[in-house]
Amino acid sequence: MRSYARVLIGNLVLAAFAGVAGPVFLVVAYVARVEGAAWYWVAGASVVGAVGTALIPFAAVRSARQEFPRITRRDRAKVTHPAYGDETSVVWAPRSPGGVVGARLVRADVRAASLVRYDPEGGASFTTYGGDHDPAEFKATVGLTLWVHDGEDDGRGSGGREVTEEVQVPSLCLSAVTAGRLAVLVDPPDAPTPGRVTVLWPRSLLLAGTRTCRVVDLDGRVTDVTRFARRQLEQMRISRSVGGVVMDGDLIDLRRLDAATAARYAAVARDVAEQRAPVAEPGEEARRLAEFLPGEEGAFGSVPRRWSRRGGHLVLARFLSLRGRTTFQYHGPVLDTLLRVRPADGSPPYDVIRRLTVPMNYLAVLHHTRDVVLRVDPNGRSQVVDWARTNLLAGVTTAQVVAPDGRGIPLPRRSGALWPLMNLLVAHGVSNPTQVLDLREPRMHAVADAVMNLIRGAEVRLDGPLLVGDPHPVPPVASGTAGGEGAP
Incomplete structure (x- = not known):
């Protein structure tokens, strides 16, 4: 387990090598003064040396924080x-292309998905693009088998056609x-390319349920x-026909729209027969990409004794909230994030x-959970995002417990037993930096x-594995809003 102090010292050494000119100029200024050089030469060298030397710890702290x-x-x-x-x-998420005139917005179900390639240059270093918010280099190329509905049944029937193609998926839209x-x-x-299918990624996040959506009626x-x-798809069609409806965070306020558009939205709301879609469509194992994407493997986590x-x-x-930026690392995008922390006391x-690099394998299961594990310092003044524990809790990696008698007990993805198990190990100072907890080991x-x-208690409570609840349960009729821009 890396510590902040170790990372800071490493960056301080690198910054010292990169900024060695600063101390050199201080030495030159001292020698010039001893040799009786003109005062302006001494002053100039001293200023340049002082500024260069002062930038060394500043650069080290900044890079360590990043x-x-x-x-x-x-x-x-x-x-x-x-x-x-x-x-x-x-x-x-980055905006999608507008498409050709007359293109029809429909639903497509992913029957299978496989990672074709992802190999950008840069490695673990940070890569920043100027003006390009959606660089192709940091997109995974995914082979998709889609069932494209014909637009008449919107997913309610079997009408449609199968399409197989390779697409580049923005990291934020993998879920x-x-x-x-x-x-x-x-x-x-x-059209010049009749029947061509273009995925609208931000709208797909809405349709998938990764991004929440609430509507404020006229009353x-x-x-x-x-x-x-089905309702969201029709709302997207209305938005497309009028040129885009601003969505403040997760909220569409009909009171801010013109009367005709608001009436069309209100008419869609009268369809009360629709049932909420599942968190993931059946056959998720045929399209899981998390195991093949970069990011830390899930683990019960290391526990420093001190x-x-x-x-x-x-x-x-x-x-x-997760907001994309123009900076990327190999294993994930750098995002401006808003987290809600729930203290243990x-x-x-x-x-x-906080600006964080969020692993791509975690982003691939974001529709299931948005929980993040933080390690809290003993003094309570700081926390560190623990991606190994987070990925195990999120279901990126499947956990297993080996009982004292050698019997393997697999824990389902996102099992509710994982969180208390992690806390139990921490309380006893027991490290287990893998996803397999082998109780036969002496420690x-x-x-x-x-x-x-x-x-056993988890199994008794629910007559089966204790699973983390639906990340989007039906809430009471009340909602906060989030500032920003976007269109459904």
């Missing part, structure tokens, strides 16, 4: 306007592939329409704003009985 996912008090949001509800999930519902444009018969009533795919003995512990946070939750003897009791 590289190491550490959250401090300075990252706490003073006031979040507008307020975000606990179930809000806002993902600001739409795993969920299995996409919004696509189909070129009309008179002020708030309705959650997340994963009501950290554990002094009161270090874990807490959960939840992403409320039961004190009120608080929000933090596990002290926790073996407690681990087995915890797993």
